[in-house]
Amino acid sequence: MQEEVPMADIDSTRFRVAGVRTTQEVKTALQSLYDVFADQGMGQATFEVTDGAEAADLWVKHKADVVPDREVIRKALASAGDFRLLDD
Amino acid sequence: MxxxxxxxxxxxxxxxxxxxxxxxxxxxxxxxxxPRLWWRKDCAPGTEWLRFTKRKLPKEEGVYTSLMDxxxxxxxxxxxxxxxxxxxxxxxxxxxxxxxxxxxxxxxxxxxxxxxxxxxxxxxxxxxxxxxxxxxxxxxxxxxxxxxxxxxxxxxxxxxxxxxxxxxxxxxxxxxxxxxxxxxxxxxxxxxxxxxxxxxxxxxxxxxxxxxxxxxxxxxxxxxxxxxxxxxxxxxxxxxxxxxxxxxxxxxxxxxxxxxxxxxxxxxxxxxxxxxxxxxxxxxxxxxxLNWMRPRNSRLDTYTDDDISEFHWTNGLPPTDEESPEWIAAREKGWEGYTVTIMDDTGSGKEKVLTIEDLKALPQQSYVATHTCMQGWSATSRWTGVKLTDLMGLLGDKPADANYVLVDSYGLAQKMIDDRPREPFYAVIDLDTFAEEDTILAYERNGKPIPDYLGAPARVRVESNHGYKHVKWVKTIRWIKDYADYGDGRGGTREDSALQALNGRI
Missing domain, CATH: 1.20.950 (Fumarate Reductase Cytochrome B subunit)
Incomplete structure (x- = not known):
């Protein structure tokens, strides 16, 4: 057993986002998300785009004790382009 | 004229x-x-002397990544x-x-x-x-x-x-x-x-x-x-x-x-x-x-423990449950059950499964080195682990057809070039780099277990190269013939997705 090094546990949450399809759209959406993520305790974000799928998956890594605020994400995406956060 | x-x-x-x-x-x-500049030996957000961004990232380590900047x-x-x-x-x-x-x-x-x-x-x-x-x-x-x-x-x-x-x-x-x-x-x-x-x-x-x-x-x-x-x-x-x-x-x-x-x-x-x-x-x-320059951090005292940085950025956060349940399970048990598999992927099928204790039983290499990311941040730490040459030596002699060593991770890529679903993070190193004495599988940083966000419990260090070759959360290390056969064929996740060079010496 090794000594435990205290640090924030990281969890991830998946969102579904319509309108994000191309590499440039992914970059545009991420730029907008990263403008607000730190204030929310949210870190790394990744879009996974699958050909033919209705929406892209947005994986957000965040502190385990943080519940990602959908409204913050929705607003950030909407401000960047025609990107819509879908219901689960 | x-x-x-x-x-x-x-x-x-x-x-x-x-x-x-x-x-x-x-x-x-x-x-x-x-878009930040420092004079310090670390790159903690908020300590820069000049920045060209309004983003203010907290100093808390292991939550925010440099790619967010x-x-x-x-x-x-x-x-x-x-x-x-x-x-x-x-x-x-x-x-x-x-x-x-x-x-x-x-x-x-x-x-x-x-x-x-x-x-x-x-x-x-x-x-x-x-x-x-x-x-x-x-x-x-x-x-x-x-x-x-x-x-x-x-x-x-x-x-x-x-x-x-x-x-x-x-x-x-x-x-x-x-x-x-x-x-x-x-x-x-x-x-x-x-x-x-x-x-x-x-x-x-x-x-x-x-x-x-x-x-x-x-x-x-x-x-x-x-x-x-x-x-x-x-x-x-x-x-x-x-x-x-x-x-x-x-x-x-x-x-x-x-x-x-x-x-x-x-x-x-x-x-x-x-x-x-x-x-x-x-x-x-x-x-x-550059290719003839061999690292010698372990033999020099230019950088000492006094040079160790207070803050260390990261690119990519630790695996989560949907990425690697086995890594999460091992972490919950203090790394009991965590394994690194070394193998020959050139045809013989030889492989060996090692625990952290097995790694620690091998001859130890320790030095102070500065990690640099291709983005520009840096951090100095003492790294301790086992030379990759000693580790792969457990499989016997290098296979005749082996031209590279591929390391892959329990964690997934932060991004694929075409934004397709993520695949495991990996990096390939050539045989000369593999043989360098400061190319190790580290299990300690600054005399303590490596923190989760920096690659716990074991990560690769390739000191002659930028950070994108230093795979964190190592899962397997294998001899391979040609990196063109793996991933998108450019020799690593950051080579494939961010179009970095296989040779990360500058």
Missing amino acids: NPDFPFWLRASHLINFVLIGMLLRSGWEMLSSL EKSLSPLVALPGRENIGLGRHWHGFSVMLWVLNGVVYVTLLFATGLWRRIIPTSWDVFPQAWESMKIYAGFGVPDISHYTPYDPLQMLTYTAVIFILAPLFILTGIAMAPAIRSRYPWYVKFWGGHQGARSLHFIFMVLMSGFIVMHVGLVFLVHREHNLVHMVFGDVDTARYAQAFVIIIAVIVAVVLFWIGLSYWTLADRPRAHKFLVNFTEVGRKIF
């Missing part, structure tokens, strides 16, 4: 103009990837623009190789032809004379044409400073940011104030060079332009051809600017194509100047 303005001089001047623009534009692409520049401004740090770095390398070559030819011919005498001052009188010129310019006046033989004292001092001081300083601070040089000659990097000192100085030199260019080009058109333009275009002193020279100069400037922008769009149109072209070209420079 005047012998003072021979063809080689005018040609090298034009080539320099083209290349300096490519250097500046690709440099801005790199700066936009981490990346900004996007227009292809009209940067080369290539739109968050392409890998390609920006390659364009910088491509341009600098040609720029240095052009500079060497220019300086050689300058001395061979004796033309150096009209640029390099040979009398202390140049200083009071330059001061007189300065006063005239400050009063929005123009020194009489008789001051120019062909350059006035202020030009002589400025050109000498730019060519023989500023340009070499650019090169010296640029190479100080190469991991190959840092791991071989750490004293050299320390001389510049460490990686961040070299990066900040490189930025300041860029500002000085940009200022010089604006002033230089401005004065060409404002001060006796009927002479300057004819000198540059025709190498002549007959001002009767001024109008012709003016038209040609404007046309050339427009063409060069369009060429710069065209390079950006050519790059963005097919990024893997640009990667292949640029990496093949720049690899020549890496092979000649």
Whole structure:
């Protein structure tokens, strides 16, 4: 057993986002998300785009004790382009 | 034709103009990837002396990544623009190789032809004379044409400073940011104030060079332009051809600017194509100047435990449950059940499964080294682990067909080039790099277990290379024949997605 090094546990949450399809759209959406993520305790974000799928998956890594605020994400995406956060 | 303005001089001047623009534009692409500058031995957010971003990332480690700090520049401004740090770095390398070559030819011919005498001052009188010129310019006046033989004292001092001081300083601070040089000659990097000192100085030199260019080009058109333009275009002193020279100069400037922008769009149109072209070209420079440098952190005391950084950025956060339930399960049990598998993927099928305790039973390697990310941040730590050569030696002799070692992770890539669902993070290292004594599988940082966000419980360290080769949360290490058979075929996740070079020595 090794000594435990205290640090924030990281969890991830998946969102579904319509309108994000191309590499440039992914970059545009991420730029907008990263403008607000730190204030929310949210870190790394990744879009996974699958050909033919209705929406892209947005994986957000965040502190385990943080519940990602959908409204913050929705607003950030909407401000960047025609990107819509879908219901689960 | 005047012998003072021979063809080689005018040609090298034009080539320099083209290349300096490519250097500046690709440099801005790199700066936009981490638009902050430090003088410190770490890069904690909020401690920078200059930043070009409004984003304020907290200092809490292991939650926010440096990729969150990346900004996007227009292809009209940067080369290539739109968050392409890998390609920006390659364009910088491509341009600098040609720029240095052009500079060497220019300086050689300058001395061979004796033309150096009209640029390099040979009398202390140049200083009071330059001061007189300065006063005239400050009063929005123009020194009489008789001051120019062909350059006035202020030009002589400025050109000498730019060519023989500023340009070499650019090169010296640029190479100080190469991991190959840092791991071989750490004293050299320390001389510049460490990686961040070299990066900040490189930025300041860029500002000085940009200022010089604006002033230089401005004065060409404002001060006796009927002479300057004819000198540059025709190498002549007959001002009767001024109008012709003016038209040609404007046309050339427009063409060069369009060429710069065209390079950006050519790059963005097919990024893997640009990667292949640029990496093949720049690899020549890496092979000649860097590949022979072997790290020796473990034998030097240039960096000690006193140099250890307080803050360490990361790129990529630890695996989560949907990425690797086995890594999560092992972490919950204090790494009981965590394994690293070493194997031969060249045909024999040999493999061995090792625990952390097995790793610790092998001969230990420990040293203080500075980690640098291609984005620009750095952090110094003491790393302890087992040499990869000792580890892979447990499988017996290197298989005859093995040409590379591939390391993959329990974690997934942060991003794929086409944004398809993520695949496991991996990196490939060549056999020479594999054999370096500072290429290890580390299980301790600063004398303690590696924190989760920095690769717990075991990560690779390849000190002669940038951080994208240092796989965290290691799952397997294997002999392979050819990296083209894995991933997108470019030799690693960051090579595939961010179009970095397989050889990460600069």
